[in-house]
Amino acid sequence: MKSAFLCMLFLVALGRSGFASEPTIINCQFDGHPPMIMSIRGGQGANDNTLQIGDAEPVELTIGSGMTSAEFNGKLYFINSDSVVIGDDSFAGGCGDNIGRDWYKGIAAGPWVYGAHIDEMRGKVTNYASVDSSDRLDFQFPYQGGATPSLFVRWNDGLEIFVKVDKGQFRCDEDRDSTIYVKFDAGQIQTVRCSEASDGIRNVIFLDFRPDFWMDLKYSQIMTMEVSFFGEGPRQFKFNVGRLDLKKLH
Template sequence: MKTVSVAILTAAFLLGCQQNSNSDPSASVTPKSNAASAPAVAASIAAPEAKPEPLVKAAPEPDPSPWTYSEDDDEMRGTTTRFAVNTSLNAINLEFPYQGGSSIRIYLRKKGKGRQEAFFVLDKGQVTCGFEGCYIAVKFDNGPVTRISASESTGGKNDAIFIDNAVQFQQKLLHASKLIVEIPIYEAGRQQFKFDVSQLKWPK
């Protein structure tokens, strides 16, 4: 009789444990962490298609101008003198005391609304007109060689020579890219100098 009672009690105990286990769903379910599910979610999202960038070519930078510009204000007279200067591409070698290479510069000068001037200044050496008369020879681009009437400086400077018809000379400069000029040099004869005269900006 005692053996039957023990068996009944044991069976009842086991039945109760099984019911408790079935009634708690959390006891048999393991929660999934967010970290574990993130890769799967990321993998399921398609990346947007990459669109090709438009091919935009940057505009080439212009070559630096061979001209330099400056202004000189006269406050007393209320005028402004404008200058444009260009240095020759080549230099010549003169005898002592001017050895070491001499280049020449073109100067354009305009004082207010008045007179226009164009002249050449030699870095080292002396410009002279000689017995043939005062002139220089010029060639613009592939044009013909032309004689231009010129004058020595009236200020006593022997390194400068002035073009008589400065306005006409400036107009030709505005439409040219290259210039070769032949100038008389003291004890060196007529010497040639080359210029890049493109990109000139000068009032007409």
């Protein structure tokens, strides 16, 4: 697990080598400690990577061939994918929302969380921003228990936007329901074309690119969506989209 974690950090720096002024942020949380934020710039062996613990000033983060470490308040911190060792004590936790896998979330700036998807096979890093809706959707069996919509914006050879729910199935069929309704703040209702994910999963839909749509997304505070779900009909939910920083995605 440790070697995979170090490989992930190396690949982050490799994929960001042309954008050193915009570091990749990796957010970590360990038992009994404030959030730890790793800012990866130069990667392994570089002296411009930093670790911020809570609200304290960032300190230098060392990414070596066998460990990731930093000195804070006179103590050495050794950071692994599933624990941090401080002195003689080890504390469980991890970095990202799927520990040991390839999605790593970052620090929130406003409502948005910035992170990176690591393709270890190809050495490619895809940067993204995400925000969860404060609205919970109640569905019938087998998706009962409440579902949370999430909005993602990413740079994948161009800007892409998609919506995901942790339960339920979107209805976005080219022959019938290929549009959704969107409103920014108190503006006019917009009709936006949607499409299914290429792998056929039903809990993700992509929104078609329109320059005016991106401008509204960047400069608005609230985005309201109305989307149809299989067996449930149309549902509405909101996202707090203020302060989206598209520069962090390049």
